[in-house]
Amino acid sequence: MRETVQLPEAVRHEKEQLLRACVARLGAAGARNLRVRDLPGYPPPEALHIPVWNAPMVPDLAADGSDGTVLIGVAVVSSELGERSCGRRWQAFAEWAGRRGGSFSVYVHPEDEMRAVRIAEHWHLDPQCVDTVPRA
Numbered sequence: 001m002r003e004t005v006q007l008p009e010a011v012r013h014e015k016e017q018l019l020r021a022c023v024a025r026l027g028a029a030g031a032r033n034l035r036v037r038d039l040p041g042y043p044p045p046e047a048l049h050i051p052v053w054n055a056p057m058v059p060d061l062a063a064d065g066s067d068g069t070v071l072i073g074v075a076v077v078s079s080e081l082g083e084r085s086c087g088r089r090w091q092a093f094a095e096w097a098g099r100r101g102g103s104f105s106v107y108v109h110p111e112d113e114m115r116a117v118r119i120a121e122h123w124h125l126d127p128q129c130v131d132t133v134p135r136a
Contacts, residue, residue: 011079018075021133022061022107030066037061045072050092059093061107070102075133081108081115087123094125106130 019039026034036042037060047056059072072093080086094104108116110132117127 011077014077015075017136018077018107018109018133019060021136022073022075025133026061026063026071031063031071032066033064035062048072048093048096050096052095053092057089057092065103070097070100071105072097072102073105073107073131075107076112076116078109078112081112081119087119087125090120090129091123091125094129104129107133109133109135 016039019036023034023036023039023042034042035045037044037058045059045062047058049055050057060075061071061073063071065071074090074093076086090104090106097104106116106120106129108130113130113132116130120127120130
């Protein structure tokens with residue numbers, strides 16, 4: 001199942017730049033088999049079956065960590081932080097990764113860090129899952 005979301009051009013461009021920065025960071029950390037949603041040159045991540053929602057969900061990023069664990073993440077631009085369900089989605093991804101001994105990260109720009117941390121805490125997620133990625 002493919003989720004279709006039409007983002008305004010400026011938001012799409014900002015998200016693409018954030019995804020590129022995340023790819024660079026993950027690659028430098030030794031991640032392999034990078035899969036990135038809606039980023040040319042990368043295969044998309046597979047849909048993950050989330051039992052609580054009983055539905056497939058697709059993260060923005062997926063990779064194999066240097067230690068063999070699964071890494072999944074979402075790249076979130078400012079405008080997406082206002083989405084009512086964003087924290088719930090993060091919680092579902094974090095639970096999925098945790099059940100597999102992997103990790104989940106929320107990638108944001110530095111100016112969005114505190115807002116993302118508050119959302120993570122509201123949904124009972126470790127605020128350490130929020131990772132800032134500077135603008136290029």
